[in-house]
Amino acid sequence: MSHEMLSPVEGDPAVTEFARLARAGISGEAGRRDEASFARVGVKMAQRAARRRVATAVASAVTVVALGLGTWFATHTSNITYQVVNGAMVDGDHVVAGTDTRIRFSDGSEVELDPGADTHIRALDEHGGRVSLEEGQARVAIAKRPGAQWFLAAGPYTVRVTGTAFSLRWSKRDQAFEIAMKTGSVVITGPLVGEGMALRAGQRVTTRNGKLTLDSTTAPADPTVSEASGARAELEPATPSVNGAVPVPGTPAPGGLDWSRHAAQGEFGAVIEAAERRGLDVTLATASLADLSALADSARYARRTPMAKRALMAERKRFPSSGAARDAAFFLGRIAEDEGSGAVDWYDRYLAESPRGTYASQALGRKMMLLYQQRGVAGARAIADDYLARFPSGPYAAAARKIKDEPATSAP
């Protein structure tokens, strides 16, 4: 300490006095409880150590969680992206191929397109995507990843892929589909393959004029072909193909009619006629789900109610876990409503099976109106509440509000 070094202070009376007052008035003497104060130092050290341990534990936990979330998000939530090499993007998500055109996806998958091929990238998510080959030929190599889910459509056929390589061809003009497996396995669905047909490396499937041909250079066709194929083979042997075709599942009516396409084009009569020509019982027992749906739709629109009911019931009986079977419950409800009884049961069944289904709003609204007609406000009010809670902007919302506001005693 050197007070002679305080020369600046001496030049200012205020600072000099301040320093004097502080030195004189504020000392460092310990109080009477100095021993207790020293003891408190130890307590504080223990508390700090405990806090550090907790903080370390929390930081470790946070780090683990953050790392876990980071990994999870990195591997699960970033949607796959793609880039097109040597090709033109049309209408936002169509790729029209030139020479050596490739679509490279960020998960390592690649689609190589032949010149003139038209591909539509319909959707991409973190697991895979949906890509449609609208026309032409493509060689597809899907990267193997846990949870990968790719769907490649070619015309009415869909190829479900988890990690494989194959070539795919679709011709709109000829309505011809071809898939040739290189590696891995896929499951294809479509008009001629019923609920699905598994293919392995070395196998080739072509469909043309209502006939499906399977060529196998290595192993025989996967035995997991849908049950319908067995039935089909028995009831309606397929026309042998030049390469030793196997019996095909779910072949539609002779003549190569695509029932779904005809139904979609409003040619209900053609579908009904084909089914009748083939025999309704046989059709209901053996047709593919797509054909049954097409027949049910055609029959409903053509007011062939008994046939529609049978087709819908066949859907539910033969393909009980399919979405079409669940939807059939709603359509059966509509038919029952027209017939005057049983509709509420069908709507309940539909709502139980498909609480978030396409027709849930319709089913609940129609049920509400039926109950209102049958039992009045008291019978419909609970459904009205439910409807408004679930579909506040739905087509029956206004009716539901009226029912809610109506006095309980009022009759419909």
Added chain:
Amino acid sequence: MESWGASALAGASRAAFAVDSIPVLDPPPASGVGVSLAKADDATLARALIDRDPQAPRLVWQRFSPMVRRIVRRSLGPEQEVEDLVQDVFASLFAKPSRLREPAALKAFIVSVALHNVSYELRRRRVRRWVGLSQTAELPDIRVVESNPESREALIRFYKILDNVKSRDRSAFVLRFIEGMEVADVAVALETSVPTARRCFTRAFKRVSLLASRDPFLAEYLAGLRGDRES
């Protein structure tokens, strides 16, 4: 973890040591025990602290707590709440004595730790003042040895002025003009260079001088002092 800790909740008379790898502060030394260490120089005491000599914390406390208490009080103002900060200074020191690289610089190291704590406390008070937890950041109980009421008021006003000085400049000012430390020691305590330390306390000096001249009470108080001297 290598540190002293405390099961001293029951008071400093507790004599336990090294419980669950956290040694507790030692009890008061029995007669003759630690006498040689008590008379040792700072460097020896520091080495004992680093070597976890059970008597070292108490001796360091006894030797340096008055200085720390004084610096903290003179830095913050004449208030009662310094004991908590003083304890924090020694808790930091005892927890990791290995941070003390030069045993001979024990005193400077302790001053440096004390200034860090003071600096933190000043920032905390400033924040509290900004967020309105305390209008003036003053603590109500003032403990000043000065018995003259006018001198006492002057001291309080000086510290209000010091509240308008940056914490680093304030510490430099206190060490240089109130504690009377050499510029080089101030620089070591602030962990900065001598020129920077000089700039710090000169800035504070000018600001205190300016603001004191604008305070009517202090102006009158200082005029009265000049009158007394002249008469």
